Amino acid sequence: MAPSDAALDVTDLHDDLWAGILPDVLWKGRTGRGVRVAVVDSGIDTEHPALKGKVKESVEAVPEGGQILFKPSTSGDQAGHGTACAGIITSIAPEVELYSVKVLGPNASGSGEMFLMGVDHAIKQKMQVVNLSLGTTKRDFWGPLHELLDRAYRERVILVAAANNLPQASSPSIFSSSLISVVKRSGGEPFNFGYQYGEVIELVAPGVQVETTWPGGGYRQLTGNSFACPYITGIVALMLEARPDLTPFQIKTILYAIAKRNEMAATEKVV
Amino acid sequence: MSDNKNTELNQGAAGEETYSAAMREAISAIDVSHSLSQPLKRAVDDLLGVAAQSVGSADASVLIRDGNEGGLKFLVAVSELEEELLKIRIPPGKGIAGLVFSSGQPMAVNDVSEEGSFWSEADKKTGFKTVTLLATPLRTRNETIGVLEFVNRPGEPPYPPFTPEEMDRAARFADLIARLVDAYELGVLIESVFDRAVKTSSSSSEMRSDLREWLKSVDAPREHRELLMLTICLTEIVSRGEAEREMCRDLLETISRFTERRSASSSSYFNF
Structure with a gap:
C-alpha cells in the first residue's frame, strides 16, 4: 500500500505529537529566575519601583571613531518604550535578569546600524532571550540582520520581535524562520496566546491598552505590537528556567503547540 | 589677438551676463521655487x-x-x-x-x-x-x-x-x-537646486561643482541628496561627448533593471 493510501488520521497524530507539551510542565510555578533577558530598546528606568533591582546591567550605543561601542548607561529611558517592555516581561517572569541595551533615544538616535549592533551585542553577551519591540524598514540592513539572526539561532539565543502588520514588512519580524514574531490582539490572558499560521506573523498576544511601567515611577495604558512582544518574551523566559537546554527550534514548536491548544479551547467555548 | 576681437568677446560676455540676469529675474517672477x-x-x-x-x-x-x-x-x-x-x-x-x-x-x-x-x-x-x-x-x-x-x-x-x-x-x-x-521632500530639494542654479552666474562646470558642494551640506534627506548628486554627475559626464552619453544611458538602464529586480524580490517577503 502506498503511504498516501494509509488510513492515517492526521488529527489523531497531531494530538499524539503535542500531548506531552503542557503548561504545567513548562512554566507553572516558574518565575524566570536567573534567565538572562536583553531588552534592545530605549533603555530601562532602573529606579522604577516595579523594576528596581531587576536590571543587572544597562549599556547604550555610543558612536566613537567611526565605530559603535556599548558603554555603561546612566541616562535611563527618556522615551519610555523600553521601560514599558521591561514592565510587561517582569509581570510574567518577575525574577529574570534584565539587561538593557539602549539603541533608541536622544543619545542613540535610533539608526538602523545601532539597532543591528544592539542585537549583535546581546548575542555576544550570551543572552538567553532578546526582546525586540522595534524594527527597521531599511532594506540595506536586512542582509546583515538576517546573518545576525542565523548566528543567534546557532548560539541558542531566542529572539522575540514585534511584528509590523500593516501595510509594509519590516525586519526582523519578517525573518520568521529564525525568530518568534508577535502581533497584538485585544484583551485576553497573557498565557492564552494564539497563532496565525501561514502569515509572516506567528503568535498573537495581548497588546491593547496594556497597563505597564513608565519612566518616573508611573504606569501607562499602551496599545501596539511592541507591547504584545514582551509577553511572549516573559513566557519564553519561564520555559528556559524549567528547561535551559531548549533550542530556538524546540521553543517555537512548543509555543505553536500551546497556541494551537489555546485556539482550539477558545473555539470549543464558542461552540 | 587684435583689440577689436577682444572688444567683441567682452561685449559677448557682457551680453550673456545680461541675458542670464534677465532669465533669473523672469524665473523668480513666476515663483518656480514653490511650484513643485x-x-x-x-x-x-x-x-x-x-x-x-x-x-x-x-x-x-x-x-x-x-x-x-x-x-x-x-x-x-x-x-x-x-x-x-x-x-x-x-x-x-x-x-x-x-x-x-x-x-x-x-x-x-x-x-x-x-x-x-x-x-x-x-x-x-x-x-x-x-x-x-x-x-x-x-x-x-x-x-x-x-x-x-x-x-x-x-x-x-x-x-x-x-x-x-x-x-x-x-x-x-x-x-x-x-x-x-x-x-514633497524631493520636490523641495529639486526647487532648491533649481533656485541655486539660477542664481549662480558661473560657467556650467563651475555651477555643477558648486551644486555638488552645496548638496553635501544642505539639510535634506540623504536618499534625495544622493539621487540629485547622481543626476549632477551624469549631466557632467554626458556633456563630454557621444561615447559618454551612451555610457550614461547604459548605466541608467542597468540601475532601472536592478531597481525592478529588487522590488520584485522584496515583495516576495510578504508572501512566504
Missing part, C-alpha cells in the same frame, strides 16, 4: 483632514524629519493651533512621536497626562492639552520619513482610547501620506 512642493503639501493637508475624520480624532498632524539625527518638525496640522505647531521642533528621541519615529512601531497612549514622563514642550508652547494620542510611522519603501499623529477626540474629555481598528486605519492613511511626503 506646494501642491503636494496641500494634498497632504487635505488627506490629513480626511484621515482625522476617519480615525475619529479632534486634531491630527504630520511630522517630518528635521535634519538627519532623529529630530522632527511639523509639516501640516489639522488644528486651530496649526500656526504655533509649525514653529515647534522635536529633539531626537523626545516624545511619543520621537519614539515612534525611531522604533518604527505604531503606538497608542490612553492618557498622557497620567503620572510619568511625557515630553510636553509642544503643549506648553501652544497651550494645548494632549490627553489621548495615536502615533504611527510614515514609511516609504526604504525609510521611516516621519510620523502621523492623531490627538484627542471631538468634544470634551474624558476621551475613549484609540482602538486597534483605528490604529490599522491610521496605518493605511500613513502609507498614502508617506508617499506624498516623500514626493
Whole structure:
C-alpha cells in the first residue's frame, strides 16, 4: 500500500505529537529566575519601583571613531518604550535578569546600524532571550540582520520581535524562520496566546491598552505590537528556567503547540 | 589677438551676463521655487483632514524629519493651533512621536497626562492639552520619513482610547501620506537646486561643482541628496561627448533593471 493510501488520521497524530507539551510542565510555578533577558530598546528606568533591582546591567550605543561601542548607561529611558517592555516581561517572569541595551533615544538616535549592533551585542553577551519591540524598514540592513539572526539561532539565543502588520514588512519580524514574531490582539490572558499560521506573523498576544511601567515611577495604558512582544518574551523566559537546554527550534514548536491548544479551547467555548 | 576681437568677446560676455540676469529675474517672477512642493503639501493637508475624520480624532498632524539625527518638525496640522505647531521642533528621541519615529512601531497612549514622563514642550508652547494620542510611522519603501499623529477626540474629555481598528486605519492613511511626503521632500530639494542654479552666474562646470558642494551640506534627506548628486554627475559626464552619453544611458538602464529586480524580490517577503 502506498503511504498516501494509509488510513492515517492526521488529527489523531497531531494530538499524539503535542500531548506531552503542557503548561504545567513548562512554566507553572516558574518565575524566570536567573534567565538572562536583553531588552534592545530605549533603555530601562532602573529606579522604577516595579523594576528596581531587576536590571543587572544597562549599556547604550555610543558612536566613537567611526565605530559603535556599548558603554555603561546612566541616562535611563527618556522615551519610555523600553521601560514599558521591561514592565510587561517582569509581570510574567518577575525574577529574570534584565539587561538593557539602549539603541533608541536622544543619545542613540535610533539608526538602523545601532539597532543591528544592539542585537549583535546581546548575542555576544550570551543572552538567553532578546526582546525586540522595534524594527527597521531599511532594506540595506536586512542582509546583515538576517546573518545576525542565523548566528543567534546557532548560539541558542531566542529572539522575540514585534511584528509590523500593516501595510509594509519590516525586519526582523519578517525573518520568521529564525525568530518568534508577535502581533497584538485585544484583551485576553497573557498565557492564552494564539497563532496565525501561514502569515509572516506567528503568535498573537495581548497588546491593547496594556497597563505597564513608565519612566518616573508611573504606569501607562499602551496599545501596539511592541507591547504584545514582551509577553511572549516573559513566557519564553519561564520555559528556559524549567528547561535551559531548549533550542530556538524546540521553543517555537512548543509555543505553536500551546497556541494551537489555546485556539482550539477558545473555539470549543464558542461552540 | 587684435583689440577689436577682444572688444567683441567682452561685449559677448557682457551680453550673456545680461541675458542670464534677465532669465533669473523672469524665473523668480513666476515663483518656480514653490511650484513643485506646494501642491503636494496641500494634498497632504487635505488627506490629513480626511484621515482625522476617519480615525475619529479632534486634531491630527504630520511630522517630518528635521535634519538627519532623529529630530522632527511639523509639516501640516489639522488644528486651530496649526500656526504655533509649525514653529515647534522635536529633539531626537523626545516624545511619543520621537519614539515612534525611531522604533518604527505604531503606538497608542490612553492618557498622557497620567503620572510619568511625557515630553510636553509642544503643549506648553501652544497651550494645548494632549490627553489621548495615536502615533504611527510614515514609511516609504526604504525609510521611516516621519510620523502621523492623531490627538484627542471631538468634544470634551474624558476621551475613549484609540482602538486597534483605528490604529490599522491610521496605518493605511500613513502609507498614502508617506508617499506624498516623500514626493514633497524631493520636490523641495529639486526647487532648491533649481533656485541655486539660477542664481549662480558661473560657467556650467563651475555651477555643477558648486551644486555638488552645496548638496553635501544642505539639510535634506540623504536618499534625495544622493539621487540629485547622481543626476549632477551624469549631466557632467554626458556633456563630454557621444561615447559618454551612451555610457550614461547604459548605466541608467542597468540601475532601472536592478531597481525592478529588487522590488520584485522584496515583495516576495510578504508572501512566504
